[in-house]
Amino acid sequence: MSDIVRVKGLHVTFSTFNGPVQAVRDVSLRLAAGEILGIVGESGCGKSVTVQAMMGLWPTAITTVEAAEHTVLGHDCRSFTESDWRTLRGTDIAMVFQDPMTALNPIVTIGKQLEEVIRLRQKRRRSDQKGAMTEGIAEEVIHLLRQVGIPEPERRRNQYPHELSGGMRQRVVIAMALAGKPKIILADEPTTALDVTTEAQILLLLQKLVREEGMGMIIISHNLRVIARLCDRVAVMYAGTIIEEGSIETVLTSPAHPYLQGLLSSLPESATDGRLTAIEGQPPDSYHMPTGCAFHPRCHKAMRICARITPTNSNVSDEYSKRERVQHVREHQQTRECPHQVSCWLYRPEVK
Amino acid sequence: MDYIWQTEGITKEFNTPGGIFSGKEKTVYALNGISLQQAPGETLGIVGESGCGKSTFGRVLMGLYAPTSGTLRVGNQLIDTETARKTLHHTFQMVFQDPYASLNPRMTVRQTLEEPLRRMGVKEATVRSERIRGILEQVGLRPSYSERYPHEFSGGQRQRVGIARALISNPSCIICDEPISALDVSIQVQIITLLERLQTDTNISYVFISHDLSMVRYLSHRIAVMYLGYVVEEGTTDELYNHPLHPYTQALIRLHQPIAPRMPIGPVPQGEVPSPLQKPKGCPFASRCPEKEERCMEAWPQLTGNDVHRVACWKR
Amino acid sequence: MYSKEDFLPLQPMRCDESAELITRPGPWQRLKANKLAVLGMIIVCIMIVAAIIGPWLSPYTYAQQNLLEANQGPSASHWFGTDTLGRDLYTRVLYGARISLAVGFVAAAINLVIGVVYGGVAGYLGGRVDRLMMSIVDILYGIPLLLYVILLMVVLSPGLTSIFIALGIAYWLTMARIVRSQIIKLKEEEYVLAARSMGASPMTVLFRHILPNCMGPIIITMTLAIPEAIFTEAFLSFIGLGVNAPMASWGVLAAEGINSMRSYPYQLLFPALAIGITMLGFTFFGDGLRSALDPKEGGTK
Numbered sequence: 001m002s003d004i005v006r007v008k009g010l011h012v013t014f015s016t017f018n019g020p021v022q023a024v025r026d027v028s029l030r031l032a033a034g035e036i037l038g039i040v041g042e043s044g045c046g047k048s049v050t051v052q053a054m055m056g057l058w059p060t061a062i063t064t065v066e067a068a069e070h071t072v073l074g075h076d077c078r079s080f081t082e083s084d085w086r087t088l089r090g091t092d093i094a095m096v097f098q099d100p101m102t103a104l105n106p107i108v109t110i111g112k113q114l115e116e117v118i119r120l121r122q123k124r125r126r127s128d129q130k131g132a133m134t135e136g137i138a139e140e141v142i143h144l145l146r147q148v149g150i151p152e153p154e155r156r157r158n159q160y161p162h163e164l165s166g167g168m169r170q171r172v173v174i175a176m177a178l179a180g181k182p183k184i185i186l187a188d189e190p191t192t193a194l195d196v197t198t199e200a201q202i203l204l205l206l207q208k209l210v211r212e213e214g215m216g217m218i219i220i221s222h223n224l225r226v227i228a229r230l231c232d233r234v235a236v237m238y239a240g241t242i243i244e245e246g247s248i249e250t251v252l253t254s255p256a257h258p259y260l261q262g263l264l265s266s267l268p269e270s271a272t273d274g275r276l277t278a279i280e281g282q283p284p285d286s287y288h289m290p291t292g293c294a295f296h297p298r299c300h301k302a303m304r305i306c307a308r309i310t311p312t313n314s315n316v317s318d319e320y321s322k323r324e325r326v327q328h329v330r331e332h333q334q335t336r337e338c339p340h341q342v343s344c345w346l347y348r349p350e351v352k
Numbered sequence: 353m354d355y356i357w358q359t360e361g362i363t364k365e366f367n368t369p370g371g372i373f374s375g376k377e378k379t380v381y382a383l384n385g386i387s388l389q390q391a392p393g394e395t396l397g398i399v400g401e402s403g404c405g406k407s408t409f410g411r412v413l414m415g416l417y418a419p420t421s422g423t424l425r426v427g428n429q430l431i432d433t434e435t436a437r438k439t440l441h442h443t444f445q446m447v448f449q450d451p452y453a454s455l456n457p458r459m460t461v462r463q464t465l466e467e468p469l470r471r472m473g474v475k476e477a478t479v480r481s482e483r484i485r486g487i488l489e490q491v492g493l494r495p496s497y498s499e500r501y502p503h504e505f506s507g508g509q510r511q512r513v514g515i516a517r518a519l520i521s522n523p524s525c526i527i528c529d530e531p532i533s534a535l536d537v538s539i540q541v542q543i544i545t546l547l548e549r550l551q552t553d554t555n556i557s558y559v560f561i562s563h564d565l566s567m568v569r570y571l572s573h574r575i576a577v578m579y580l581g582y583v584v585e586e587g588t589t590d591e592l593y594n595h596p597l598h599p600y601t602q603a604l605i606r607l608h609q610p611i612a613p614r615m616p617i618g619p620v621p622q623g624e625v626p627s628p629l630q631k632p633k634g635c636p637f638a639s640r641c642p643e644k645e646e647r648c649m650e651a652w653p654q655l656t657g658n659d660v661h662r663v664a665c666w667k668r
Numbered sequence: 669m670y671s672k673e674d675f676l677p678l679q680p681m682r683c684d685e686s687a688e689l690i691t692r693p694g695p696w697q698r699l700k701a702n703k704l705a706v707l708g709m710i711i712v713c714i715m716i717v718a719a720i721i722g723p724w725l726s727p728y729t730y731a732q733q734n735l736l737e738a739n740q741g742p743s744a745s746h747w748f749g750t751d752t753l754g755r756d757l758y759t760r761v762l763y764g765a766r767i768s769l770a771v772g773f774v775a776a777a778i779n780l781v782i783g784v785v786y787g788g789v790a791g792y793l794g795g796r797v798d799r800l801m802m803s804i805v806d807i808l809y810g811i812p813l814l815l816y817v818i819l820l821m822v823v824l825s826p827g828l829t830s831i832f833i834a835l836g837i838a839y840w841l842t843m844a845r846i847v848r849s850q851i852i853k854l855k856e857e858e859y860v861l862a863a864r865s866m867g868a869s870p871m872t873v874l875f876r877h878i879l880p881n882c883m884g885p886i887i888i889t890m891t892l893a894i895p896e897a898i899f900t901e902a903f904l905s906f907i908g909l910g911v912n913a914p915m916a917s918w919g920v921l922a923a924e925g926i927n928s929m930r931s932y933p934y935q936l937l938f939p940a941l942a943i944g945i946t947m948l949g950f951t952f953f954g955d956g957l958r959s960a961l962d963p964k965e966g967g968t969k
Contacts, residue, residue, distance in 0.1 A: 042536040165624050195401035196563065196607050200620040207617070222537060228611045248613040266541035268570035269610040275548075276570065278541035282506050305674035345675075414865045441867035454858035458880045467876075468866045514862075521866065 004184060004216050005031040005054065009068035012046070012053045016062075021286045023049045025240045031216045033183070036207075038231030038248070039220045042283055046240040047220045048188055055093055055186065056085035073183060090117075091124050094177030098189040100169035103176075104161040110172045111157030114141045117179040144175040149205055167198035174205065178213075185210065185217040191226060203229055224267065228252055233338055236260050239284055239294035246316075246340035256316045256342040258299045293345065306345050314347045316340045354427075356443065356525050356557055357413065358389040362422035364408055381631050382408040384581040385422065387655065390574075392524065395551065395558040397572030397589070399565050399604070403625060405581040406561045410527045413559065415440035445518035449530035451510035455502035461488070461513055462498040468521040483520065490553075491516045492546060508539035515546065525557040532567065544571060565608040569593055577601045580625060580636040582652075587661035597663040600637050635666065643667060698960040705956020711949030719769050722762035730755065730763040731914040739932050748938045751924060760916040761938050767828065767917040768898045768946070774832055775839045775897030776890050782836075783843025784879075784886060790844070791851030792874055802848065805841050813838050813900065817909050827912055831901055839897060843889050850882040857881075884958050891954020895947035902943060918943050 012024035024046045031037050039047045052058060053065045056077065070077045073092055075084075089095070097103050105113060118137050145153035148171040161169055170190065177185055187206065191199040207230055210217045221227055227234055228248065235245040236257065244257040255261045262279040264270060281298040284290055290297055296306040364383040383405045390396045398406045411417045413424070415437035424431045426443050448454035455464060465484045474480050485495040491512040502510055511531060518526050528547070532540040544567060550556060562568050568575055569589055576586040577600065585598040596602045603621045621640045626632065634649040635641070641648065647666050655664040699705050723730070734754035742749045748757035790801040816837055820830040854860060855878065863877045902919030904910040911917050918939045925936030 042538060167624055195625075196565075197401065197603065197621050198624065200607055200617050201622075204617045204620060224537070225608075225611055228613055229615055229617050252611060252613045263537060264611075266538060267611060268541075268544070268566040269608065276541050276545055278545050279538040280542070282508060282539060283536070301677075303675050303677060308674070411861075416861060416865055438867065441865060444865075446862065446865045448858040448862060450858055454862050456859045456863070456877050456881070458883075459876075467863070467868070467872075471867060517862070517866070 002032070003030045003071075004033050004073050005029070005218075006069060006071045007054055007067055008070075009066075010050065010053060010070070011064075011066045012049050012058070013064045013066075014062055015064075018287060022289070023240055023286060024053065027237075027240075027242055029054070029235060029242070031184070031218060033216050034210070034214045035233065036210055036217045036219060036231045038227040038234040039218065039237060040222065040224060040227045040234060041237035042222055044283060044286070045237045047237045050237070051186055051188065051218055051220060055089060055095075056080055056082070087124065091121055091180045092182055093184045093186065094180050094182035096170070096173050096177050096185065096187040096190045098192050100166065100173045100193070101161065103173045104169060106161050109158050109160055110145075110164070111141050114144060114157070114172075114176060114179050117176050121180045140179075144179055145172075147178065147209070148172070148175045149201070150175070166194055167201060170194065170198075170202055171205065174202075174209070178209065183215055185215055187217060187219040189221055190219065192221070192223070199226070206230065224252075224263070236263075239289065240286070241294065241343065243295070243344065244340075244342045247338040250316075250338075250340045254316075254340075256340070256347060257295075257344050258301050258346070259295050293343075301346060303345055311343045311345045311348060313341045313343050314349070316342050316347055354392070355389040356392050356426065358425045359413075360387050360423045360425075362386040362409070362412060362419045362424065364405075364412060364417060365420045378629055380628050382581055382628060383412070383419070384631065384636075386583055387422075388576055388583065388586065390525065390557055390559065392557055393551070393555045394573040395560055395571050397568035397575040398559065398561045398578060399563065399568045399575060400578035401563055401625060403580075403628060404578040405628075406578050407529050409578075410446065410529045410559060410561050413440070414444050414446050414527055441521070441523075443524050445521060445523040445526050447511070447514050447518050447526060447528045447531045450534050451507050451514055452502075452534070454514050455510055455517075457502055460499050460501055461493075461516075464502075464513065464517055465498070465520055468517065472521055487516045487520050490519070490550070492542075506539075507535050508542055511535065511539075511543055512546065515543075515550075519550070519554075519556075523556070525559060527559045527561070529561045530563070531560075533562065533564065540567070547571065565604050569608075577604065580628060580632070582636050582664065583655055584637060584665070585661075585663045586655065587657070587663075591661045595661070597661070597668045598637075598665050599641050599643055635664070695960045699956055702956040702960065704952045705960070708949045708952025708954075708956060711945060712953055715765055715946050715949065716769060718762055719765035722765070723759055726756060726759040726762070728756035728759045730760050730916050732756070739928070739935075741932070742934060749932070749934050751935055752928060755914075757921070757935065757938055760921055761918070761942050764916045764918040764921055764939065765942065765946075767911060767915070768901060768919075768943075770828075771831060771835065771901040771917075772894040772898045772950070775835050776894050778836050778839050779843045779890050779893045780886075781840075783840030783889075784847050786840065787844035787847030788851060788874065788879065791848035792855065792870075792878070794852070794855075798848070802845075805844055808837065809841050814909075817904060821909060826909055831904060831910060834904075835897055835900070839893060843886070843893070846885050846889050847882060850885055851878055854878045854881055883961055887954060887958045887961065891950050891957070894954075895950045898943065898946060 007030070008028045010024055010027040010029075011022065014021045014023055027050050029037070029050070039051065041047045053063075054070070054072070058065060067078060072088065075088070104110070115137050118140055141157055142153045145156060150156050150168060150171050156164075161172070164172065190206065191202050194202060203226060206217070206219075209215070219227070219230060231248050233246065234248050234251050235242045236251070236259070237243065238259050244251060244255065244260050251260070252264070255264055259279070262277070265277055266279060268276060279298055284294055284297070290307070292308050293299070293302075293306045293311055296302040299306065362383055363381075363385055366380040366382055368378045368380065386409055388396070398409065400406045408417065412419050415431070418434070418437065426440065429436070431437055431440065462481070462484060465487065466480055469480045469483060474483070484498055488495050488498060493509060493512050493516070497505075502513070505513065514531075531547075532543050535543065547558065548571065551558065558571070560568060560571050572589050574587065575589050575592050576583050577592075577598065578584070579600055585592060585596065585601045592601065593605065596605050600621070607620070609615060619642075621642070623640045626636070626639055632638070632652070634647075634651055635644070635653055638644045638648040645666065653664045653666045655662045657663055699709075732755060734750070736754065737746070737750050738752055738754040740746055740750045746756050746758065748761060750756055751760070786801065790798045813834065817830065817834045820834055824830045824833070860873060860877050863873050868877070898918070901910060901917060902922060905917045905919030906923040910919055921939035922936060922943070925939055929936050
């Protein structure tokens with residue numbers, strides 16, 4: 001299986017009034033078709049910026065995006081212009097954001113908004129897919145609404161966004177994303193604004209759609225529960241870098257980085273009888289990044305070197321990944337390696 | 353048993369004014385007969401989804417809203433007049449959800465904390481600043497922070513200031529209205545452990561209002577599950593968590609299982625919370641309940657059971 | 669490359685308490701740091717001083733005619749030149765400053781007193797009172813200013829008094845609306861709820877928690893109202909509804925200047941400059957004042 005998104009050494013810098021701010025530092029990511037990648041981290045860790053930079057969503061005037069490699073669906077994106085991006089985003093890449101209200105035009109019915117996306121897709125694909133168009137747009141709208149689980153689509157399509165509940169609106173946004181028949185879906189905190197029962201409904205829907213259509217999906221969330229339910233692979237971000245990456249099984253069952261360990265042990269459901277242990281301190285702000293490993297001021301395992309030099313990635317070979325990967329690969333039809341990587345001095349060979 | 357407070361059939365309706373053009377007056381039924389009580393030193397968790405009335409109930413306790421009907425008793429005193437409601441702040445204090453909005457941006461921490469002290473009649477400036485010093489240390493902030501403005505703090509620190517403000521007038525119960533939902537995960541736990549420590553130190557009671565069942569479970573001695581302005585189930589934490597009886601509680605608990613890779617999502621209650629503009633005739637959850645029967649649509653099941661566990665469902 | 673030392677546990681850093689102490693510049697320092705605001709303040713001060721003592725320093729009076737020296741350009745004896753009747757323009761511009769600034773400050777005072785109180789009461793009480801009070805504002809808004817003035821001229825004689833009364837009727841409406849909408853917004857803020865839940869009285873809530881947080885919009889509206897009032901006066905005088913001859917306001921001077929603009933442009937230039945510079949001064953000063961009074965702006969270093 002080939003990668004549909006591949007980024008190496010991504011740096012994103014904003015120029016602000018107080019000087020340049022490095023929002024994302026040396027991030028490498030890849031996404032295969034049919035795979036769900038989760039990016040998890042606290043607010044301000046750069047998870048949204050990473051994905052938005054990967055999709056060319058930042059104005060170049062105040063932002064510098066640099067990458068050693070940056071390919072999306074086979075295109076080299078490093079020299080992309082804004083119009084190249086727009087072509088790609090409208091069709092092959094679709095996005096689902098946190099707040100469905102801002103993603104929908106409040107004065108146009110949802111049916112009309114869906115039609116617009118479908119027309120746009122047909123226009124763009126006309127050149128390479130002759131004859132595959134001009135099927136009934138109205139039927140497709142109904143089909144899409146039904147696909148995302150909206151009851152009575154014939155009536156609903158004539159409604160305006162404000163007439164729908166939050167969960168329904170998010171379903172409409174997902175339908176709009178699907179209308180372009182995308183190959184990649186980016187979901188940025190898609191369920192954060194929703195209640196738990198609605199959240200679960202939306203997650204079920206996303207999972208079903210991605211599996212059925214064979215799309216790749218990147219889902220950003222601060223909520224480990226969402227990530228655990230949905231993802232095949234997960235990248236944990238802290239202060240602008242990926243500190244740990246691996247399959248969801250390895251990352252959740254044998255976390256390596258002290259930050260992730262702390263995060264997992266601070267979940268109330270994991271404190272069955274004992275007390276919760278909190279990670280002390282707070283994430284650094286991007287104007288005052290600590291030297292060395294960004295987590296060292298909060299880390300209880302910090303060594304002197306952590307404060308001096310930023311650790312590089314190392315592979316962790318834990319028991320779990322050896323034993324169960326084979327079985328796991330069989331179960332989920334994953335045909336490729338999914339190394340468990342962590343950037344922490346504790347796992348560097350030099351330490352031993 | 354002596355309770356700090358006790359409510360009996362509290363209801364609250366909000367009328368949206370009908371203007372000249374907007375047509376008829378609408379009524380939102382926010383609370384539909386809430387009967388709860390709390391023992392000293394305990395934490396009562398109130399859990400439910402947005403719009404279930406949990407925050408409204410907190411504000412009724414605080415005296416910010418007058419209930420439409422029903423009674424609130426604090427100790428042995430019946431709170432039934434506006435004058436009586438004005439005294440509720442001696443018993444209750446509140447910690448709000450949004451640490452960015454709940455502090456006056458033009459007042460330093462010292463000014464914010466001095467206000468309740470002044471109202472309590474602490475006249476000497478030295479006594480006040482000594483008390484402020486003590487309370488800041490208690491919530492894990494440096495006393496030197498007292499001259500700072502709210503925007504100079506992070507979200508977690510602001511929430512600590514909010515807790516200090518609630519604590520400084522020595523209430524017997526703090527109503528925490530979603531105190532952690534605006535914070536990052538690692539900061540949430542810091543606040544939770546702080547609340548926990550304060551309770552061990554001062555034997556204060558909390559009403560902990562949240563949509564996050566796992567946090568509620570961790571902190572609470574008793575839990576009340578609310579849905580559409582009704583309490584559908586109430587009991588001690590262990591009993592409620594280990595033997596949930598109401599289908600809605602069961603669904604919530606299923607959705608809050610310990611994290612595991614690829615944990616299954618379903619089954620999920622279908623549909624959505626009905627509009628609070630109409631009072632349902634039967635059980636409020638009937639429209640989404642997988643086990644509903646004829647009688648569920650006919651009449652509302654009363655909250656029945658014993659002191660340990662009460663549920664409002666026809667089938668239990 | 670790495671020494672053994674490197675892998676020893678990191679000593680927990682001792683936080684330097686003094687480093688945590690912040691010295692925050694007060695509003696005055698922050699105002700001083702803002703160059704435009706200082707410039708605006710200087711302009712406003714110079715205008716006020718000039719308006720008060722300026723006419724005394726001139727050997728002429730505003731009404732003194734000398735037809736022999738009519739339409740002279742700027743010179744050592746007449747700094748700004750003279751007008752068609754040979755009156756000293758410098759004296760007349762400074763005298764006009766008195767009238768224009770007086771109009772400006774009266775407008776600001778009306779704004780502050782009537783506008784803030786009216787809007788504050790309407791917003792804080794809400795409900796039926798609010799609706800009634802705001803309907804009155806809406807009705808007053810609907811009547812054009814010119815109509816008031818013309819009607820007033822019928823009742824009173826044209827002159828400063830009727831201008832003041834006209835401003836008094838019309839100039840607090842915007843302020844009342846802005847204060848009301850601010851208060852309605854702030855009333856629902858959690859910190860106001862928090863103050864109420866701690867048993868604060870309505871007066872404390874209004875004056876300690878709500879009004880201070882409206883200061884920004886209030887100051888902006890006020891500083892914008894001053895130049896606007898000066899401009900209105902100039903406009904009314906310009907079309908002949910303002911102060912009576914031989915009294916001079918900037919508007920009167922500009923109107924006279926227009927008539928002879930082709931041949932003696934300086935007769936228009938000086939009053940126009942005075943109007944323009946004063947308005948800029950108030951705008952800069954007002955903007956600087958607003959950010960200086962807001963603790964959220966300005967560095968914390």
